[in-house]
Amino acid sequence: MAQNKIKNQANTPGIILHPKFIAQLAEEVAKGVLTHLPHPQFPRRRQKRNNRIENAVFLDTSAIIDGRIFDVIHLGLLNGTFVILDSILLELKHIADSQDTVKRERGRKGLDHLEKLKKEKNIKVSILSESAEQALEVDKLPEVDEKLIRAAKINKAKIITCDYNLEKKANISNVTAINVNTLANTLKVIAVPGESLHIKIQHKGKDITQGVGYLDDGTMLVIEHASADIGREVDVLVSRVIQTTAGRILFAKKI
Numbered sequence: 125m126a127q128n129k130i131k132n133q134a135n136t137p138g139i140i141l142h143p144k145f146i147a148q149l150a151e152e153v154a155k156g157v158l159t160h161l162p163h164p165q166f167p168r169r170r171q172k173r174n175n176r177i178e179n180a181v182f183l184d185t186s187a188i189i190d191g192r193i194f195d196v197i198h199l200g201l202l203n204g205t206f207v208i209l210d211s212i213l214l215e216l217k218h219i220a221d222s223q224d225t226v227k228r229e230r231g232r233k234g235l236d237h238l239e240k241l242k243k244e245k246n247i248k249v250s251i252l253s254e255s256a257e258q259a260l261e262v263d264k265l266p267e268v269d270e271k272l273i274r275a276a277k278i279n280k281a282k283i284i285t286c287d288y289n290l291e292k293k294a295n296i297s298n299v300t301a302i303n304v305n306t307l308a309n310t311l312k313v314i315a316v317p318g319e320s321l322h323i324k325i326q327h328k329g330k331d332i333t334q335g336v337g338y339l340d341d342g343t344m345l346v347i348e349h350a351s352a353d354i355g356r357e358v359d360v361l362v363s364r365v366i367q368t369t370a371g372r373i374l375f376a377k378k379i
Contacts, residue, residue: 177250179204180281182272185215187284189234193304194241202284205248208238209275211268213251273297309371312341319362320379321345325353345374353378 181204187193188208196202216238219231242249252275262271269290276283276299283294283301294301315321325335328351335350347353347360360376 177205177207177279177281180207180250180276180279181205182207182209182276182279182281182283183212184272184283184285184287184290185212185219185234185268186286186290187304188212188216188237189219189230190286190304191233191237192308193284194237196304196307197241197247198244205250206241207250207252207275207279207281209252209262209268209271210254210256211271213238215268269293273299305371308342312343312372313339314372315339315343315362315365315374317362317364321360321362321376322357323347323360324357325350325355327354339374343372343374345376347376347378350378 181202183193183206197206216231216234219227220235222228222231238249241247262274265271265274269287272283272290273294275281276294277297281299283290283299284304285291285294285301286304288303288305291301291303291306321339323337323339323345325337325347327336328334329336329346333349333351335347335353337345337347339345345360345362347358348363350358350360359379361379362374362376364375366373366375
């Protein structure tokens, strides 16, 4: 009987589980295990801060004390953020404290222009502090011009200046520099030989027989045999035009 009982147990079929049920059971077990495991902490990558000033226009000391660029800015012909280096501001203060009366006056006027510009609501002005210059690594450069060019290059900015040498140095460094003098000469009235003008004689020329007058844009007009007409308005005919580094000079004869 015992032998028959053992045979019967051996012949009893085992429990068969469906493969889908096993897969689902394994998935549930895995989920339960994962919920109790600590989540690994991965260090976040630090995003580099973009400290570049968008659409920046750097003002040079010479342009600030010249003053004409502020009229251009107020006309709305230049857009962006107008940036002044701390070293430029320091240079302006030294000029404003100069023993020379003319330099002192121009330095103070430059500071006044900047103060008024900062108060304008629709104009963005940024003073690049000493710490900001250190961040740009321009503080160790010996000359203010080099600092200005370096800062402008980093910010992909323009430079406004009246300094011919700075303009050339900036262009060599692939930095756009706009010379106010060049801009003024470009905008002057173009007179051609044979054109008649009505002008007031202001003073004598280099030759004692010459009289000198000026057009509305400041262009000098030298008139032959007009020294006796100082203070009077005369009709003249342009005879020739000479282009110099300082601008155009017109020569004319009285009609």
